[in-house]
Amino acid sequence: MGRRQGLSVRLKLTLSYAGVILLAGGLLLVIVWLFLLRYVPVEAMNTTGGFMPGRHDLVRAFTPAVAWAFLFLIVFGLLGGWFLAGRMLAPLSRITEATRLASGGSLAHRIQLPGPTDEFRELADSFDTMLAKLEAHVAEQQRFAANASHELRTPLAISQTLLDVARNDPHRNTDEVLARLQAVNSRAIDLTEALLMLSRADQRNFVRERVDLSLVAEEAAETLLPFAERRGISLETIGDISVAVGSNSLLLQMTTNLVHNAIVHNLPEAGTVWVTTATGAGGVSLVVENTGERLSPELVATLTEPFQRGNERIRADRSHDDQTKTDHAGVGLGLAIVKSIVTAHDGVLTIIPRDAGGLRVVVQFPMGR
Structure with a gap:
């Protein structure tokens, strides 16, 4: 203008x-x-x-x-x-x-205004803080875009390879090729849905309502109970009525991701997952604990980064039948989505390695009114 x-x-x-x-x-x-x-x-x-x-x-x-x-x-x-x-x-x-x-x-430049605190100093410090947050956010988005491009390119490249092999070998078993293409396509669909879920949580474009976390935990546990039983995992849910304010679907997705992650990254057999809800003076909490391998604090600190899968970036090798509609752990976005949902609900996410192995994940929200 x-x-x-x-x-x-x-x-x-x-x-x-x-x-x-x-x-x-x-x-x-x-x-x-x-x-x-x-x-x-x-x-x-x-x-x-x-x-x-x-x-x-x-x-x-x-x-x-x-x-x-x-x-x-x-x-x-x-x-x-x-x-x-x-x-x-x-x-x-x-x-x-x-x-x-x-x-x-x-975004790397900082004002760093010297002198005593006054109106200009407060403005400069606030601007420096904003620049630091913007720089960190841009760097995170760049890493996310690079990882997302890599993850999306992988199933497409596999599909192209399968099609080239089928074209060059007309005597190859068609059913086998179709089955592998279906598995790769399912993975691409899961990844796309996970990205959309992550974007929705980041934008905070959802209707807020009173949500009982104990009911959400029970629903997530019931959905994943057959999956846990097939893996020999014991799933226990206990807790009081704990009301938070937010999106019921997003909080259910958050809880499902946590429980699913606890089931997948558990002991090979006779493992346990505990899901607990509670209400305290500071608000309401959801706690998901699981047995499993011992993890270092340095590794645990990176688990909420997009496309991070525990101790290494691996491809999920389980069949599509083992996956539920809410399964995003296989694409490395499960805990990243959890973190975004918690942040969008003004909550706090804490992940602690258990001394006996496994993780203790605590999500705290302000109490719903």
Whole structure:
């Protein structure tokens, strides 16, 4: 939008300073003038019989001095105001330069304004904090885009290879090729749905309502119980009524991902998953614990990153029959989706390795009202 060029802030401040100085100086001169006129007669005689200088002589003597005083005040006000305005606006110039660099794509620059805390320092610190968050967010999005491109390209490349092999070998078993294509296509569909779920959680475009986490936990456990039994995993659910505010479908997806992840990454046999809900003074909580291999804190800290699958980036080798509609752990987005859903509901996600092996995942939400 086009705008006409106006006066700079520095010039406006300079004129303001000069105007204040002129006004103050003019009032002072007027006061002095009135004071002198009050005590100086029109004319007076001295002791020798001559006349002393009167008001007319005072006017002739005072007027040039007033003119020079006003000229001095104008020059002093303009020069001093220009200097003071420059000193006052120097931090703003640094902030403007940082903004210009940020708009050009340089998010690594920081203002780091020195000096005591004032309005400009608070503005600069807030801007630096915003730049740091933006830089981290952009870096995360770039990593996510690169990983997503890689993950989406893999099933497409496999499908292309299978089709090329089938075309070059007309005697190959068609049923086998179709079965493998179906498995690869199912994986691509799961990955796409997971990406859409992650985007929906990040955008927070959902209707908020009162949701009982204990009922959500029971529903997720009932859905995944057959899957747990096939793997020889014991699934236990216990808890009190714990009401949070949010999307029932997203909170169910979050709980399902946590329980499914606890079942998949468990002991080869005789493993256990515990799902607990509770209400406390600080809000409501959902806790999912499981047995399994011992994990280092460094590895646990990376589990919520997209496409991270435990101790290595592996391809899921289980059949499609073992997967539920809500199965996103196989594409490495299960805990990433959980983190996004928790953040969208103003909650806190804590993942702790258990001493005996496995994980303890705690999700805390503000209490629903």
